[in-house]
Amino acid sequence: MDFNLRHLRIFADVVSTGSITQAAGRIGLSQPAVTQAIGRLEAQVGTALLDRAHRQALPTAAGAVFAARSARALALFDEAAALAGPRLSRTATTAQLSAFVALVKAGRSTDAARSLGIAQPTLHRAAAAIQKEATRPLFERTSRGLVPTRLGSILARAVRLAYAEMEQARMEVGETEEKDVGAIAVGAMPLSRAFALPVAVARFRARRPSMTVRIVDGPYAELLDGLEAGVLDFLVGALRDPLPSPYVEQEALFSDDLVVVCGAAHPLAGRSTVSPDDIRPFPFVVAVKETPTRRHFDRLIADGAPWRPGLVETGSTIFMREIMSHSEHLGCVSRRQAEAETRHGGVHILPLRLPETERVIGLTTRRGWHPTRSQAELLSEFRRAASV
Structure with missing residues (x-):
């Protein structure tokens, strides 16, 4: 994620007060600083987020959906950060969190630094800054490298889900202007790749030819991890019994033998x-x-x-x-x-x-997931193709 967390919080304050001046006073910044932060967000999404007419600062249509998504992203991060340390949610930067997540995924600082394209000392400083604000360890060192503690895993998952929400924010901002932005990532099991999913994607692409759809295959455990972390938007294929994770929910569509x-x-x-x-x-x-x-x-x-x-x-x-x-x-x-x-x-x-x-085939989604309009359209097409 390339959005600045501080800028997202500033934008949330402006939306809640309806005034740049009031928001500046509430958070202790100058009005030009608040205006500059909003301007950077607007440059990143490529459209106006606020209507500044009549001495107010009201969200545009794009600003309203961006505000809702960024609020979900911040809530996800803040809840996990509160478990790690009382100050972490306010002190952590996007760069530090990216380094932390990369280290959790890779387990080795050399691999994590390489994945981000930064030097190892830079990665170490960023990860150390996160750990400094935590009241409990986020990693433990083993013979296999650094392994996240349970708290470290919870925090990393929350950060990745917050990133996913902001990618959905980009998509929804584009949708307000009838533009296809971003990509939809689908975890596909063998049956779905041969039946229903190709038809669904073909129909979806006929309506949205500019939207990228990424079909990801692999072992079920990897697909489930990707879904839980927000890397994948949903899974299609054989459902599991019992439910494989408290973080997901399943929707049965048809049976097969x-x-x-x-x-x-x-x-x-x-x-x-x-x-x-x-x-x-x-x-x-x-x-x-x-x-x-x-x-x-x-x-x-x-x-x-x-x-x-x-x-x-x-x-x-x-x-x-x-x-x-x-x-x-x-x-x-x-x-x-x-x-x-x-x-x-x-x-x-x-x-x-x-x-x-006989096996039950259907959809697996994250619990509490809110699809964008384009994601919902692809889901609808899959349900339609699966009903044949």
């Missing part, structure tokens, strides 16, 4: 009937551990299904498709994901029922 698939040249391709005994001789390529698909597959093996040991594990549908085209491997994937692959040819769904493999 698992099927066995094979390549076009496989001996079982085109068969009208397939029994468990028929698949006994063949190796499998399956999802990685700790995924709903893999847990179902492992349960079927434990229940005595006749799949032989020795598996190829992958999170890539492309790899699964290609290895099946060059071997007699069978795959185990979601039905809708398999149907998407069959439309491209080369993949066959075997007529074999896998009992009790």
Whole structure:
């Protein structure tokens, strides 16, 4: 985040009083200093935030949405900062907090400094300034480097969420002028990448061709961490039971089950009937551990299904498709994901029922998250595509 925290607080005071003069008196600054702070914020967002007519300073349409978002950002930071130390919320600078978050993420000062493009001594001074104001340790040193304490993790998460709110502020300011600003980041699990999400993004982009949509894949734990930290806006894919985190909420959209698939040249391709005994001789390529698909597959093996040991594990549908085209491997994937692959040819769904493999597919969002208009439109398109 490149917004100055002090400038955000000054802007909040001006909005609450409706006067630059009154705000200056309340916070003990000169009127020119307040005016300069507001001017810098307006330069950063590229539009006027205040209407200064009639000796008042009232927020413009852009200023109103910016004020609401910046208030959410400051509240998130202030609540966590109060746990760390009574003065931290007022003394910490954006540069210091950026260094602190980078150190929490990297664990090594060399990596953290490199990620910010600053020298290590600069990073150390910034992180030390944050720790100085804290009443309890924010880091502990281990053989693996610096590890944040629970308080350090809480503070870092709050800072990252505050940053995310300010990115949403940029988007909403642009929306007041019918401009597409920023990017929407979606954490996508395998099924959603093959079904519903491509259709949703295509429809969304037809209306908003200037808006960037970033599709991020990876292990579920990494996607969940990204969502909780505000790096990702929402997740689409298989829901978890129980709820994986107190910081998120889930919305069920449809159910799906698992099927066995094979390549076009496989001996079982085109068969009208397939029994468990028929698949006994063949190796499998399956999802990685700790995924709903893999847990179902492992349960079927434990229940005595006749799949032989020795598996190829992958999170890539492309790899699964290609290895099946060059071997007699069978795959185990979601039905809708398999149907998407069959439309491209080369993949066959075997007529074999896998009992009790139904999974709930839907959306995962941060608890208390307020989407921008464009984010809400993409969510709406995904719900629409998923309902087919």
